[in-house]
Amino acid sequence: MSRGQKTVIENVRVFKNSGITDLTTVVIDGDLIGSDASNPDQTIDGAGGVLIPGLIDSHVHVLKEAHLQKLLHHGVTTVLDMAMYPAERIPQMRSYPGMPEIKTAGVPLSKAGSVHSCVLPLPPESLHVKPEEVAEWVRKRVVEGSDYIKIIADVPGPDQKTMNAVVAEAHKHQKKVVAHAASYAPFNMALEAGVDIVTHLSLDKAVDTGMAERMLAKNVISVPTLCMMKETSKDLPMSDVAPMLLKPKTLHAIVKNKRNGHGKHTYANAEASIATLYHAGVPILAGTDCHEEGKSIFDVPHGESMHRELELLVAAGLSNVEVLEAATSLPAKYFGLEDRGVIEEGKRADLVLLKEDPTREIKASRSISRVWLGGVEVSR
Template sequence: MYPRIAWAEARTGERIIVSNVSVIPMDVAGVIAGRDIVIADGRIAAILPHGESVAEPGDERVDGSGLFVMPGLWDMHTHIAASDNASAPNPADLPPDIARMLITDRLARYLRHGVTGVRDLGMRRDLLPLAAELRARRDLPHMVYAGPLIDGSPVPWSSGLEIHLERPEDAAALIAELAGEGIDFVKVYNRVTPEVFAAVTAAARDNGLPVAGHIPFAVSTRDAVAAGMTWIEHGYVNLFKDCTEAGNSAMTSVLGAWMEGGYEARYRRFDALYAGRDATACRALYSEMGEAGVFVAPTPHLDLPLDLFVGEVELAELSPAARASCATGLGQFADIPADLRARMIANLTEHYRELRAAGVRFLAGSDAPTDCQGYGRSLHQALEFFVRLGLTPHEALATATVNPALALGREDIGRVREGARADLLFLSANPLEDIANIHAVAAVMLGGAWVGQAAQPR
């Protein structure tokens, strides 16, 4: 008998052979049982029927019987360098060693939950050198990031993450500077004007950078996609606003309802806009998005009552200050009527189905640490909720594996196959049978090396 997978057995050999594991390859459907996976030089060297792998001197061989292996997950919408509550300073304002320790801890939490890659959607510009340092480390998740988000004129609640770009003629120099500082893509935000948006997308194209972000309030969905915005963050009213009478004022009408009447008013405005949309026009728009290769990170917890996503287990994942703030804030959702909740879930389920039918691909994202989302577990919650909203377990898992690989243009991640990076998540139960089994983390491998203590299987 070979030793079972255990963190204490993280020896360094010339190769690692995990024997008799069930493979969830993700580039094809289903499970391939009884396989030996040979890992060498950080990659999957071979996937063989159990018993056909031959150990060499110095190999580490472990028994994977009863385990399911799938690609490591990617959180495609997170903020690793954001404050997790209103009273906390931004990491950029902390002493450098403390900021490094804080962000490193957040990334390590991701690994404990099987998340081997993250896409950061906004950090202060002065944190870019630290981000570059951390993503060069082989013991932390892969990281791609936008750096500061590009917004229009400042408002009282501007957070310091923004660069306020008000003149189109300044876009080219700014984007070139940020590209030189190592960003992987450009993120635009709500208050960018149509003229600045056009200049930013052109400058991003000139620098070989994808454009992501919020569809600006003053830009139509169709125009944003036509300009080359193929990574869209959040996925509800901002996508179908073109198909409503409100048009570009749809999102501001939601924000206005929220400020005046709280969450119930916000959700009723969601419901009214969705019920009043031109469904035929929406489906035509979604087809254009699919043909353009658009990826959407829907973040459903922003479009439904937060108490559906956050309970005692989730609160325990947060820092003490964030936990206290969230525990109080969740009370705002207690009085949302059951019939409104049911309608919102039904609307979002239909909306997601129409997007997927049109070829729009989804990316899983937690938006941590905003809205009480902890690093790691909240991505699992997002996958579970995708299934509740109509995706199959395989489709949900694809949003954190294959689809991120496609969005990032990488052939070496997101799949369990020969030649791929050995960024692997080992589970003690099959997530294709029950998506909740994504919590049953037994072990995690990053670049062919076992990494620290895994989250406990539930």
């Protein structure tokens, strides 16, 4: 189907206003949701299925077109990437036609000697930033096309002064700041710095009520990435641990990081953190931390993990409707994507047709029969 055509979807229920409508008709007019169902180029029988907005994964890592294809196949039409470098990769990844739209943090801030600097091939511009160099560092990220700025908060990692400076400078450029924080001390540092979004959860000690209340008061958003939290808190088989013994620098950084924590990293702490954030009223978004399969000991594949994330959020205490909003309207709201995330006239026609009702059983999010990206049906 080419852009500019009109498609009418009849006999379909719509996820809208925190619920499911009765059977109705939805119009795709070009790349937008329309209202005039007359003279369509194509009419589709929705067969009583449920139409939801295209899913938004609020934490991904994409390196090639195949990653975007997998995400789209699973109904993810917008991705919020959390690290992309070198800078030339940003326009390259955005150039693939008919693929999910990418927002990205570009080059993240870390520090030499941190766990991430030992485990990942982070570029030099991530690792050697002094507080007095922050203004220029942030400016470069903005010029390169970063939609928001990311700090990898860790111990060891960027100090409080540097983190504070990054947040202040990013806000001068009207850019939100996302902080990676997977343990208690970095989580606190991120909140102290005034970040806008915290991705991951504290695994060594659950987020407490005081922290949750600070987040609510300062409008800080949570992207818990439960798929990754479950993976990183599991006991690794010796076959995965053995290669680390051959990398003493990496092993030392991991051991040091563990010793700086408050206890054993457990998924129970992540679940307890979710409960505290949820009951405090902190907005929670669905993000997976999906990454290159086959090159990681953690199993968080592109696309499929989004549905797993929804299931884990429900298991952690959110309702099915709240979880669907966490993957559609809420990331659109908090990341400033005003043209999508809901099925309303004038919004982008990013749509997923499901055979079953996910408000009754969240696993129904997997029952995908059709996907539209900007009004164009995706070949599945």
